[in-house]
Amino acid sequence: MSETADRYRRRADAFERKVVAVRPDQWANPSPCEKWTARQVVRHILDMHAVMLRPLGRSLSPAPSVDEDPLAAFRAARADVEAILDDPALAGQECDTPSGRVTAEQHIDQVVSEDLPMHGWDLARATGQDDTIDPEDVERAWAAMKALPAELVEKFRTPGAFGPDVEVFGPEVKVEEGASPQDRLLAFIGRDPRWRP
Structure with a gap:
């Protein structure tokens, strides 16, 4: 497993623990992201996972929506990204991004993997967890x-x-x-x- 995949997994694990700890009555709490609730923070993270898949002609696998089950939705999205990181051919495939032409692995590392700790802070702060x-x-x-x-x-x-x-x-x-x-x-x-x- 690559250093990038390890880093993504560690960050996704930390984010997932925060999702698990949100009480049902906290999903509508405001977050530090002015226009987002706690649930919308998770929705953004899922949207960014979908963005990572698009340059490879992929989309998120069928899963419950964030409205139905935020945890199941996140677990399915992370599995889709991990499948790319675990496949050297896919991870090394070059794609065009707003930052230029990079490998899928680099794109994941620079965007959604970097997003997880920051938005983990948002979710933690919105729901009274360790941030x-x-x-x-x-x-x-x-x-x-x-x-x-x-x-x-x-x-x-x-x-x-x-x-x-x-x-x-x-x-x-x-x-x-x-x-x-x-x-x-x-x-x-x-x-x-x-x-x-």
């Missing part, structure tokens, strides 16, 4: 953010730049001097680390 992001993921994401060219960061902050209703980053949030690495990362992508439902 600590793995320090390794924080460090890796922070290094990636700091390496982004300023014009790309600006594009990420521009609503609709990657399609209708797509917003990658929100406006940067100010945090105090000496904020934790996790809080600095969240603030950079437009989350308020102090947000509470």
Whole structure:
């Protein structure tokens, strides 16, 4: 198994644990993503899994909807992505993405795998769970953010730049001097680390 597949599985496991811990009465809770409830955070993650499959001519396998069973929906979507990561021919297939031509494995690693810890924080914060992001993921994401060219960061902050209703980053949030690495990362992508439902 590749390092990319290992990383995806570890992150998907952490996200899945958060989905499992959501009580039925919490799915309509607001999340730190201004327009989304807890359920909509999971729906976004499923949508991004579908986006990873599209360049390979695939789509999500039949499964319960997020409205019916968020956990079953997530488990089915992650199985679809893991099937790509576990098949060297599929993982190595090149595809066109908004970031240029990359392998399917790289696309998964750079997009949906990176999304899981951040949106895991959203889901945890919305439902009163432990919202600590793995320090390794924080460090890796922070290094990636700091390496982004300023014009790309600006594009990420521009609503609709990657399609209708797509917003990658929100406006940067100010945090105090000496904020934790996790809080600095969240603030950079437009989350308020102090947000509470």
